[in-house]
Amino acid sequence: MTDIKKYLTSVGILVLILGILMGVANFFIISLTQIFSLGINTVVISLILIILCSTIVTYRVIKGKNVNSNIMKINFKIVSVLFPIISFIASSFGMSKSEIRRIYIKLNNEYIYSNKYNFNPEDIIILIPHCIQENSCKLKVTNDIDNCKKCGKCNIGELAELNKSVKVKVFVATGGTLARKIIIDNKPKAVIAVACERDLTSGIQDIKKIPVLGVFNKRPNGPCINTNVDIVDIKKAISFLTGKVY
Ligand code: SF4
Numbered sequence: 222m223t224d225i226k227k228y229l230t231s232v233g234i235l236v237l238i239l240g241i242l243m244g245v246a247n248f249f250i251i252s253l254t255q256i257f258s259l260g261i262n263t264v265v266i267s268l269i270l271i272i273l274c275s276t277i278v279t280y281r282v283i284k285g286k287n288v289n290s291n292i293m294k295i296n297f298k299i300v301s302v303l304f305p306i307i308s309f310i311a312s313s314f315g316m317s318k319s320e321i322r323r324i325y326i327k328l329n330n331e332y333i334y335s336n337k338y339n340f341n342p343e344d345i346i347i348l349i350p351h352c353i354q355e356n357s358c359k360l361k362v363t364n365d366i367d368n369c370k371k372c373g374k375c376n377i378g379e380l381a382e383l384n385k386s387v388k389v390k391v392f393v394a395t396g397g398t399l400a401r402k403i404i405i406d407n408k409p410k411a412v413i414a415v416a417c418e419r420d421l422t423s424g425i426q427d428i429k430k431i432p433v434l435g436v437f438n439k440r441p442n443g444p445c446i447n448t449n450v451d452i453v454d455i456k457k458a459i460s461f462l463t464g465k466v467y
Pocket residue numbers: 354355358359360362369370371372373374375376377378
């Protein structure tokens with residue numbers, strides 16, 4: 222099953238649960254007070270309609286159809302609220318949370334790509350996870366990416382090169398706490414975050430006031446060890462945020 226099908230299945234289960242709850246509430250409450258029952262029905266039906274409209278928009282965005290930027294923004298806020306429930310339902314029914322997280326990150330990225338920016342490269346931060354560094358390399362790139370000797374064994378060398386040539390700030394973060402500190406200290410206008418689905422989701426949820434473009438790292442050796450990133454994806458994100466081609 223594709224990511225979007227799993228997302229749709231989880232939303233379908235959520236709507237079904239809401240429908241059953243409404244039926245049960247009506248069965249027990251309708252005899253007590255009609256106003257109370259009417260109130261519950263109105264709330265649940267409105268909730269179901271909002272979820273269904275949001276799901277239609279989500280489907281269109283994921284399928285690359287044209288969606289108005291304001292509608293994308295409202296939809297992303299709705300999905301952000303529903304996200305913990307939908308991912309809980311997905312994992313309860315044996316689906317991977319990562320697939321639901323991928324939908325969330327794609328919605329975030331598509332919304333950002335529906336806007337226009339022309340930031341200076343110096344105002345952009347690229348946050349990369351420590352597991353991009355070759356595991357056997359002992360150089361302390363978390364303190365300063367310029368400590369990299371650019372031996373070519375991992376992507377850190379290419380990212381250090383981008384730091385020099387394009388002037389974007391590149392930081393290697395060992396976790397969410399350090400990533401947050403880097404953002405507070407540097408006050409960027411935009412962030413390009415490279416990470417796995419879980420870390421990107423929490424990062425995007427944490428940073429609300431500036432655009433955060435998520436780029437998935439590749440994990441040919443399994444999670445958290447010798448991961449890598451496609452530098453073309455990073456350049457594409459920088460080009461979009463600066464309005465210049467790199
Ligand atoms: S590219 Fe840099 S960080 Fe990566 S292994 Fe070589 S020296 Fe170490």
